[in-house]
Amino acid sequence: MDEYKDKMEPSTEEVREEQYSLSDDRRVKVLSPGALVAKRFFRNRLAVTGMVILVIMFAFSFIGGVLSPYQQDQKFYRIDSQAKDYAGVLYNDEYRYTVGDADLFKSSVHAQALKAIIQGNDSFEYNGISYTLEKLADEVYTVSSGGNVIGIASKELVNSSTQEAMPFDFTLAAFTAQSGGEKSFSAGGKEYDLSEDGVITDASGSEVAYISKYIVKAVMSDVFFTREFKDDLIAAVESGEKSFKYTGEDGVEAEYILKYDADTKSYDVKQEIDTKVFDTYSAPSKDHWLGTDRNGMDMLTRLMYGGRISLMIGFIVVFLESFLGILMGGISGYFGGWVDGLIMRIVDVFYCIPSMPIIIILGAAMDAANMPSLRRMIYLMLILGVLGWAGVARLVRGQILSLREQEFMTATEACGIAPSRRIFRHLIPNVIPQLIVYMTMGLGETIILEATLSFLGLGVRFPFASWGNIINDVNDTFVLTNYWFIWIPAGVLLLITVLAFNIVGDGLRDAFDPKMKR
Amino acid sequence: MRKYILKRLLQSVVILFFVAFIIYALMRCLPTSYIEAMARQKSMQAGSKSYEEWMEQLTVMYNMDGSIVSGYFKWLGQMLTGNFGDSWRWTVPVLQKFNDTVWLSFAMGLISFVLEILIAVPLGIIAATKQYSKTDYTISVIALAGISLPTFFFASLLKLVFSVKLGWFDLYGLVGRSYDQLSAFGQIMDKANHLVLPIITLVVVSMGGLMRYTRTNMLEVLNADYIRTARAKGLSERKVIYHHAFRNTLIPLVTIIGGSLPGLFGGALITETLFGIPGIGFASYYSMVAGDIPFSMFYLVFISILTLLGNLIADILYAVVDPRVRIA
Numbered sequence: 001m002d003e004y005k006d007k008m009e010p011s012t013e014e015v016r017e018e019q020y021s022l023s024d025d026r027r028v029k030v031l032s033p034g035a036l037v038a039k040r041f042f043r044n045r046l047a048v049t050g051m052v053i054l055v056i057m058f059a060f061s062f063i064g065g066v067l068s069p070y071q072q073d074q075k076f077y078r079i080d081s082q083a084k085d086y087a088g089v090l091y092n093d094e095y096r097y098t099v100g101d102a103d104l105f106k107s108s109v110h111a112q113a114l115k116a117i118i119q120g121n122d123s124f125e126y127n128g129i130s131y132t133l134e135k136l137a138d139e140v141y142t143v144s145s146g147g148n149v150i151g152i153a154s155k156e157l158v159n160s161s162t163q164e165a166m167p168f169d170f171t172l173a174a175f176t177a178q179s180g181g182e183k184s185f186s187a188g189g190k191e192y193d194l195s196e197d198g199v200i201t202d203a204s205g206s207e208v209a210y211i212s213k214y215i216v217k218a219v220m221s222d223v224f225f226t227r228e229f230k231d232d233l234i235a236a237v238e239s240g241e242k243s244f245k246y247t248g249e250d251g252v253e254a255e256y257i258l259k260y261d262a263d264t265k266s267y268d269v270k271q272e273i274d275t276k277v278f279d280t281y282s283a284p285s286k287d288h289w290l291g292t293d294r295n296g297m298d299m300l301t302r303l304m305y306g307g308r309i310s311l312m313i314g315f316i317v318v319f320l321e322s323f324l325g326i327l328m329g330g331i332s333g334y335f336g337g338w339v340d341g342l343i344m345r346i347v348d349v350f351y352c353i354p355s356m357p358i359i360i361i362l363g364a365a366m367d368a369a370n371m372p373s374l375r376r377m378i379y380l381m382l383i384l385g386v387l388g389w390a391g392v393a394r395l396v397r398g399q400i401l402s403l404r405e406q407e408f409m410t411a412t413e414a415c416g417i418a419p420s421r422r423i424f425r426h427l428i429p430n431v432i433p434q435l436i437v438y439m440t441m442g443l444g445e446t447i448i449l450e451a452t453l454s455f456l457g458l459g460v461r462f463p464f465a466s467w468g469n470i471i472n473d474v475n476d477t478f479v480l481t482n483y484w485f486i487w488i489p490a491g492v493l494l495l496i497t498v499l500a501f502n503i504v505g506d507g508l509r510d511a512f513d514p515k516m517k518r
Numbered sequence: 519m520r521k522y523i524l525k526r527l528l529q530s531v532v533i534l535f536f537v538a539f540i541i542y543a544l545m546r547c548l549p550t551s552y553i554e555a556m557a558r559q560k561s562m563q564a565g566s567k568s569y570e571e572w573m574e575q576l577t578v579m580y581n582m583d584g585s586i587v588s589g590y591f592k593w594l595g596q597m598l599t600g601n602f603g604d605s606w607r608w609t610v611p612v613l614q615k616f617n618d619t620v621w622l623s624f625a626m627g628l629i630s631f632v633l634e635i636l637i638a639v640p641l642g643i644i645a646a647t648k649q650y651s652k653t654d655y656t657i658s659v660i661a662l663a664g665i666s667l668p669t670f671f672f673a674s675l676l677k678l679v680f681s682v683k684l685g686w687f688d689l690y691g692l693v694g695r696s697y698d699q700l701s702a703f704g705q706i707m708d709k710a711n712h713l714v715l716p717i718i719t720l721v722v723v724s725m726g727g728l729m730r731y732t733r734t735n736m737l738e739v740l741n742a743d744y745i746r747t748a749r750a751k752g753l754s755e756r757k758v759i760y761h762h763a764f765r766n767t768l769i770p771l772v773t774i775i776g777g778s779l780p781g782l783f784g785g786a787l788i789t790e791t792l793f794g795i796p797g798i799g800f801a802s803y804y805s806m807v808a809g810d811i812p813f814s815m816f817y818l819v820f821i822s823i824l825t826l827l828g829n830l831i832a833d834i835l836y837a838v839v840d841p842r843v844r845i846a
Contacts, residue, residue: 046655348529349536354821356787357806358544361814364807365548448668452788455670474674477689481682491671498666506662 037433040511047507053500057493061307070298072305073463076279076288077296083257086271087225089237090215090264095139098152100168104129105143105151113143113153137179142172158200159215161207161227170209174200178211199227237267281483291485294473295462303490306465310494313381313466314447318439320385325392326428326435332393333400334423343393350390359383359449363458373461380459384446395438399431433512440505444498451494467494523834530826534819535594541818542590545811546582552606552809553580580606580811593815607810608801615801615813616820622692623785623797626713630720631782635775638725642732643767646740647759657729664726673719673792680715687715690794716793720786731774732767739766769840777832780824 031039041047065072095117097110109126116124116133123132132144139155149172158171170187177185177194184193193201198211207227214234216225225233229246236244236258247253255272278296282288290299332343362383366376403409404427412422447467453459454468461469470490473479479486557572566572577583584592596603602612610618638661645657681689688694692712693705700708739745740763748758785799794800798817805813 046659345533348533349540352533352537352822352825353540354818354825357802357814357818357821358541360787360803361544361548361806364809368548368809444666448666451668452670455668456788456791468668471671471674474670480674480678484678487671487674491668491674494668494671495663495666498668499663502662502666503659506658 037508037511041507044507044510046503047511050500050503050507053496054504057307057497057500058311060493061304061311064304065301065308068298068301068304070301072301072465073297074301075296076282076292076298077276078279078282079274080277081272081274082277083270083272085219085268086223086256087219087233087269088217089233089258089267089269090217091237091266092155092157092213092215095153095155096157098154098158098168098171099150100152100172101145101148101150104145109143109151110153113141113151117141117153136175140175140179142175156198156211156213157215158209158211160209166209174209174211233269281479281486284485290489291483293470293486294479299470299485299489302465302470303467303493306467306470306490307493307497309377309460309464309466310447310450310468311497313377313384313450313460314443316381317384317388317446317450318442320381321388321442322392322435322439324385324389326396326431328389329393329396330400330423330428333397334404334419334427336401340397344397347390347393350387351394353387355387356449358387359453360456360458363453363456367458373464377460377464380450380453384449388442388446391442392435392438395434396428396431399434400427403427403430433508437505437509437512440501440508444501444505447494447498447501467491519837523830526830526833530830533826534822537822538594538815538819539590541822542593542815543586545809545814546586546589548809552811553577553582555809556606597819602816603812605805605810605813607805607808607813612812612816616798616816619796619798619801620783620785622795623790623799624783626717626720626790626795626797627782627784627786629713630717630724631778633717633721634725634728637721638728639732639771642729643736643759643764645729646733646736649737658733661726661729661733664722664724664729666726667723669719669723669788670792672722673715673789676715676719688712692795712793713795716786716789716795719789719793723789728774732771735770736763736767739763742766769836772839773832773836776835777828779831780827784821784824 095114097105097113099105109131112124112126113131113133116122116131121133123130125131129145131150134142134144136142136152141153142149143151143153152168152172152175154175158166158174160166167188170192173185173187174192174194177183178198182194184191186192191203192208194211195201199207200209200211202208210227210230212234214230214237216230216233218225226248229248232244232246233256236256241258243255243257245253245255252273257270257272259268259270260266261268279292280294280296282292282296284291288298288300290303293299293302328343328347332340332347359380363380366379371379400423409422409426412426417426450459450466451468451471454461454466455472457469457472459468460466467490471487471494473483474487553576554573557569557576560566560572560576561569567575582589604610605612605615608615641657641661645654645661648654677689680686688711692709694708694712697705697708740759745758745763748762749755753762783798785797785802787799787803789795790797790799791803802814802817805817
């Protein structure tokens, strides 16, 4: 088009006009048909606007992707503090029973023992068996029957620091030692040390259990609490604090939040840890001008790459259907007769096939077959092309039927030019104007179709971006309501691009029409 | 004329035969089908037969054994006797599901079609009479924008503005939560309320084409010799346009409008699905995605018939309203 532009340059023309004499033939401006079309097109301000928009869109999609500092499938992360259920703390203010002899110290006996403790009795009888209560310490009683200790009723508890449960002998020995103020005791043939605050350590110095009214349990079975953590935790519970900080052995400081649950009379402890998560749906910022999408990818970059795919699919499909359409329409229109009849019936069939439902069915089938994204995209283009050629074939045939009767075609026949050359060198070029208009409009239509399919999740698939599948997120009502930047930019780009294609197509139609005076 | 219609009808039947065959073959070739999904589901149940056994039994049960060609003729034979089978996805006879859904779609389609004509035709005529003016450009751009607007995007925008921000309408569905408590009139109003956004979507998306068509035809008529004559006679511009020009524009308009009438029964696949309106488009979308062959076949053939019928009506109307056209 540049060569035509030069001719239209007014300043140079004026200069030339002055030089030629009035009778000079060169004074009359001769423009080729192509130049006339270009001239008419560039006079149409709307069409030029459309053209400019298209150029911008192409630059945005094809150059923008290169300039963008990010990749289309580059994921971004952010540090997020998440509160996880970490531990539960139970303060025990009722008597609990440690069972030594399960046959004798049944739950019915527990109630009798409790009654005796409250009444201050030393012994009680139940079902003809007599039991003796012995006070070890404040709120710690042993229950014996027939001289043997069969159980312990206490408010303080011996809690295992490891995963294993403590044997009864151990518990009894621990309580006995504590009440006697002893610093060590032996149980099960092993020596243990008992500190003042109730921590029991074995010979190697590692903690095995502790005596306390607080029961600290981890939510996750693989979490093991250190003594210090438990002390801090219990201190926080006793002082009624809502949260406390603790630096673990790995040196990471985390915040713990306490919440009292009145129903179970226990405290839920939540750990606030900083976790690295995908930076999903982050609002537009300096780093990400249009925010990030569901997968934590840069929206603007996705839009650029999406534009590439959308435009490329549009072009490939339109070229495919034009190729098929020109071939079939050309043959049909030129030869006529039964060839024409046959091809036109095929065209009728393809015209009649409801393309949208068929594509939806095939899309669902490709879904079921778990097809890789790239192959799926290629098939999609083939399907769209094969379903769309009928219109082009009709157009080409109609044009050829009228052109065939004109003198220049009789001339080509008289010159003995081969049929294929006659069709493709002399007929088709005359159909080109209508075809270009049809293709330009078809591009817009194809882009919308592809976007609609991708929107329904039946077209282009992740990891590829297309404008349609970017808007697909809006199916989630939460995104629709809260994250405009996810779907509105893609929709606007789609609208503008298709609009530009239609405007340019319209402008070309007017420009090609010799009846148009403007 | 009768001969022409008869010939066209016969041609349509042949086309339909092949279209239905292509659709049938496609549906049969689907790599995974509803039957497989069902067999898998059934074989999962405790104490059930194996997947292969279920597969075998269900294949026979649903007439899916045998080749595609023989299966097609079997289907065709049953269809001709009016037996369309039972829908797999909706577990009711196909015709019943069709009857349940098609009237809603038709009502929605008809209302939006009437609105579309009422808006598009006057605007197209105004644009043509004021060619190259600002009004013309504005209307042309609006028409093109309507054509270029992706249905799903426009529907989402409407939902955001009217359902989320303003809260005037529900996001999905045909009836509201308190539908059952409403009076008969209230129920109708409730449904009407839920149809507002889908109808707006349909009108805006489809009016562009008609607007441009009206404008182009009106321009053609305005350039005709008899309009020049009318002007030369000294008739007022009003009379020239609305009496002489408009009547002639009606010819192509009536043709295209008549041709689109059958399409109203076809439902709006995308719009209905997006707004959750249980019309024929909605039902067919979920049937197709689920691989429900009887209903999808029925729907696709139905749509094909509507297309053929629309073309036929358009061609006949063309001859009827325009005495210059003679059909052989």
